[in-house]
Amino acid sequence: MTNDFTEEEKRGFYKAIYSRRDVRSHFISRPIENDILSKILNAAHHAPSVGFSQPWNFILIKDIKTKKRIKDSFEEEKKRSSQLVEEPKKSKYLSFKLEGILESPVNICVTYDPTKFGPFVIGRSSIPEAGLYSVCCAIQNLWLSARTEEIGLGWVSILSNDTLKETLELPEHVIPVAYLCLGYVNDFAEKPDLEIKGWLPRLELEDVVYFEKWNNKEDENWDIIQNMIKNNLDTLK
Secondary structure, eight states: OOOSSOHHHHHHHHHHHHHOOBOSSOBOSOOOOHHHHHHHHHHHHTSOOGGGOOOEEEEEEOOHHHHHHHHHHHHHHHHHHHTTSOTTHHHHHHHSOOOOTTTSSEEEEEEEOTTTTOSOOTTTSSOTTHHHHHHHHHHHHHHHHHHHTTEEEEEEOSSOHHHHHHHTTOOTTOEEEEEEEEEEBSOOOSSOHHHHTTSSOOOOGGGTOOSSSTTOOOOGGGHHHHHHHHTTOOTTO
16 A cells, blocks of 8 residues: 655644644734635635535634724633632633734634535434534644644634624524634744643643543553553654
């Protein structure tokens, strides 16, 4: 069997994965070239989707009035959500830079339309959420493609979906899944911001892998991969 990817191409793929960051700051004023933005959107549009339903849409936003309204929603939601944590974490949370709505040249709202291609979609009848999962696959494609083009992307999830639907005039049945900020940056951090700031630690791979059944950490049929995981052996990184 021939391999469609060279070793250099493989390294580039894994480099994009390991160096991808949720960018909230470091945006610069350089506009995104139209051909690059088109390439990134096309990569997103080639994501896998349940029943080949392609249930996503991408709303591109540059208008400053729209951005300011979304930024206002962010500020309101951040203040509201801060009430869910006690001090000193509350003050630490409020000090974080968690979006780049106004600083990034392009905002994108990625939506989910469950009505595309009619009510029956292959693979969605048993797990209706599979449509939403498909949209998330498109977002990941978009994110990795942006990273390979040296463009930062930040996912702003501290927002009111009601505000998004009203501001962007979404039909009632269309669900906003992600509000993204895109732009060139002057730096990609070596680690995620919240890891650097000590908000949460990165879990080891062995903390999240089970064998055959939930919470089963040992299985002789998986002894080689168990050993690799325990010793943090990643031959592709």
